[in-house]
Amino acid sequence: MEESEEKKGSNIVLALDSLPSRSEGLLSSSLKILEKTHPYICAVKLNRHLLLPLGLYDGIKRIVEKAHSLELPVIMDCKINDIGYTNQVIVENYFNAGFDAVTANPFVGWEDGLQPVFEVARKTNRGVILLVYMSHKAAWEGYGQMIYNSKTGEKKPQYVAFAEKALTWRADGVVVGGTYPEKIREVYAVLKGEVPIYSPGIGMQGGDIKAAVSSGARYLIIGRAITLAETPEKAARFFRDSVKL
Numbered sequence: 001m002e003e004s005e006e007k008k009g010s011n012i013v014l015a016l017d018s019l020p021s022r023s024e025g026l027l028s029s030s031l032k033i034l035e036k037t038h039p040y041i042c043a044v045k046l047n048r049h050l051l052l053p054l055g056l057y058d059g060i061k062r063i064v065e066k067a068h069s070l071e072l073p074v075i076m077d078c079k080i081n082d083i084g085y086t087n088q089v090i091v092e093n094y095f096n097a098g099f100d101a102v103t104a105n106p107f108v109g110w111e112d113g114l115q116p117v118f119e120v121a122r123k124t125n126r127g128v129i130l131l132v133y134m135s136h137k138a139a140w141e142g143y144g145q146m147i148y149n150s151k152t153g154e155k156k157p158q159y160v161a162f163a164e165k166a167l168t169w170r171a172d173g174v175v176v177g178g179t180y181p182e183k184i185r186e187v188y189a190v191l192k193g194e195v196p197i198y199s200p201g202i203g204m205q206g207g208d209i210k211a212a213v214s215s216g217a218r219y220l221i222i223g224r225a226i227t228l229a230e231t232p233e234k235a236a237r238f239f240r241d242s243v244k245l
């Protein structure tokens with residue numbers, strides 16, 4: 001990510017959540033958006049928007065290969081969230097299809113949870129990005145709850161505990177919603193720049209790019225504000241440049 005950020009002069013991660021159009025298939029419309037926006041972004045993020053209709057080893061693999069040919073790393077936003085045995089199969093498939101990193105949910109914990117995911121990632125030189133505080137309105141219900149350690153009597157918000165786990169587990173990134181700059185600041189205070197913060201929620205979900213960056217976000221994940229724009233390349237360039245201003 002750092003190499004790509006430097007080479008492209010951008011810290012915009014394109015969430016390629018394309019929709020099928022009447023005139024064009026989903027695969028070709030997605031490839032077209034990628035072709036237009038690639039000079040202004042440093043990575044691509046895919047999720048089930050494209051995976052479900054296109055299939056992992058058919059359409060998705062072609063998008064991953066296209067992104068790689070444009071020197072862009074690709075993140076699978078799959079929010080891994082199952083038992084270790086299943087998590088391992090999931091992550092192996094995503095890495096076999098060419099993904100460079102996956103997102104995972106720290107709620108499942110380490111042993112027999114995310115440990116196999118990190119082990120596969122370390123062996124194959126890929127990344128794991130942990131959800132620390134999501135961007136949507138109800139994020140407080142889970143990520144924002146106060147947790148209590150009955151042994152020490154210590155209380156802390158769930159997202160602070162997850163940020164600490166990101167350091168202990170040596171995660172390659174964390175996700176904190178760009179809609180909550182104050183949470184980005186708190187998480188940054190825990191991570192101290194050792195683990196980069198990825199912030200989705202800019203634009204369509206109401207997050208402000210400058211507030212997110214000044215609070216400590218390193219990468220901005222942006223979807224609809226680019227993919228649904230009349231000229232996606234102009235939108236991508238606009239966001240890239242707003243970070244620099």
Ligand code: XMP
Pocket residue numbers: 015016017047077079103131133134135136175176177200201202203204205221222223224225
């Ligand atoms: P929009 O269109 O709102 O898309 O710019 C945002 C993209 O990011 C994903 N997303 C998240 N992924 N944690 C994540 O790991 C989050 O809190 C989060 N919020 C949004 C969303 O699926 C879409 O691809």
